Amino acid sequence: METGAEALDVVPFYTRDQGPFSQVFGLPPAEGGMLVPKGRLDGRLVLDIANSDSGEWRSSREILELDGETLRLTLALRYGLANRMEIGMDIPYVSHDGGVFDGFIDEFHDITGLPGPKTKEKNRMVYSYIRDGVTEVDIRESTSGVGDLLLSFGYQLAGEETRAPRAIAVRAGLKLPTGDAGTLRGSGSTDFSLRLAASDAATLSGRDITLYGEAGALWMGKGEVLEEQQRSFAGFGTVGLGWSPLSWLALKVQVETHSAFYRDSVTDVLASTVFQVVVGGTFALPWETTLDVGISENFITETSPDVNFHFALRKRFGGASSCP
Numbered sequence: 001m002e003t004g005a006e007a008l009d010v011v012p013f014y015t016r017d018q019g020p021f022s023q024v025f026g027l028p029p030a031e032g033g034m035l036v037p038k039g040r041l042d043g044r045l046v047l048d049i050a051n052s053d054s055g056e057w058r059s060s061r062e063i064l065e066l067d068g069e070t071l072r073l074t075l076a077l078r079y080g081l082a083n084r085m086e087i088g089m090d091i092p093y094v095s096h097d098g099g100v101f102d103g104f105i106d107e108f109h110d111i112t113g114l115p116g117p118k119t120k121e122k123n124r125m126v127y128s129y130i131r132d133g134v135t136e137v138d139i140r141e142s143t144s145g146v147g148d149l150l151l152s153f154g155y156q157l158a159g160e161e162t163r164a165p166r167a168i169a170v171r172a173g174l175k176l177p178t179g180d181a182g183t184l185r186g187s188g189s190t191d192f193s194l195r196l197a198a199s200d201a202a203t204l205s206g207r208d209i210t211l212y213g214e215a216g217a218l219w220m221g222k223g224e225v226l227e228e229q230q231r232s233f234a235g236f237g238t239v240g241l242g243w244s245p246l247s248w249l250a251l252k253v254q255v256e257t258h259s260a261f262y263r264d265s266v267t268d269v270l271a272s273t274v275f276q277v278v279v280g281g282t283f284a285l286p287w288e289t290t291l292d293v294g295i296s297e298n299f300i301t302e303t304s305p306d307v308n309f310h311f312a313l314r315k316r317f318g319g320a321s322s323c324p
Contacts, residue, residue, distance in 0.1 A: 008250045010201070010210035010242030013278045013294045015310045017258060018050035020070055020096065020127050020184050021137075021270060022304065024225050025218065025261055026150060026175025026191030029076075030238040030254065032212050033167035033199035035086040035154045036078045040318040044076040047312070050305035051099060052127075057267045063130040064267045068139075069099025070305070072147070078154075086154035086169075094185040095144035098123040127184060129226065136226055139183060147179040148186040165202035171195050171216075181224035188224030193217070195236075210250075213239040220261070229262045229270070240278075248284040252294070253277065268302040275299035278310065288316040 012030035017023065029046075036042045050070045057064040071094070078088040127139040151174045159167030173193040179186025195216025203211060215237040223230055240254030257275045265271040280294030292312040298304040 008244045008284050010250045012212055012240055013254050013292055013310060014044055014046050014312050015048055017274050017304050018048050018070055018308050019304045020052060022261055024184055024187035025220055026173060026193055027218055028173045028193050031197055033169045033197045035156050035169055036080040038080040038083050040080045042078040043315050045313045046074040048072045048308055048310050050308040052305045054269055054302045059266045061132055065126050065128045068096055068125045068127055071095040084156035088152035090150035092147035094147040097142035098125040143183040145185050149176045149178045166200050168198045171197055189221035191220045208244045210242045226262055229264050231261055231263055234259045234261055250282040252281055253279050272303045274303045276304050290314045
């Protein structure tokens, strides 16, 4: 461990449930309790590659089949509008296709002993849902395009100064239906989220550990994806910690959860609470830039993608102070 070096600041992995039927809604990625200082701009380029292979679910009323990869590339911007105030925008590009990671994920599950279905046919693309004989969703070819735009606002409740040891913020998000619901690049609804986010670098500062978490609610407008089964409300939360043993490295583990977005289904994919864990780290790069690398697994098999690969390049513009 480097001595005398300032520990790298810890912020949450900027990720969420990337399941094909979940990522259409306005569930916000996790963020910390510290906002961007006045007059400064944070830019993130975030890549999530989620592999889903839940096999085929059949009941007297439903047939659900998921086998494919969802790629989500997001440009996320946050600007310090005033003291204690932050505004932001997320512009996503969403792609669904057969992917290339099926074989790798099978080997990963074999090596780690983690649960997961064996891929029957490599790199196949099918997102299909039939209910009462009516085909609600049937995507069998690659599709890509702009997703739903997310606007955000943050207000600092505690921890004004940059690098405050403890910080609390209230964050709100408004998701607009700019993506195509027919190809699962959006929900066709306007969604609103409200959450309380906190960061604590003081309690375990002697061990260079930062704690963080958030809890909130998501209100979903009437959408076009399984509209008769869509719920109008969901709760969500995140807890995590990061350890900064070196000035250029922080190791992180993060647990995320949200309640079901749909009702009246016997499938875990649609009607169960999701728990997933993300592990990885943050690497400091020159010019106030950091790189997050993480991998997430579902706690409860089939409720979310088998594996999600997460990469986030973050850069701060303006001023000369350190990244929070």
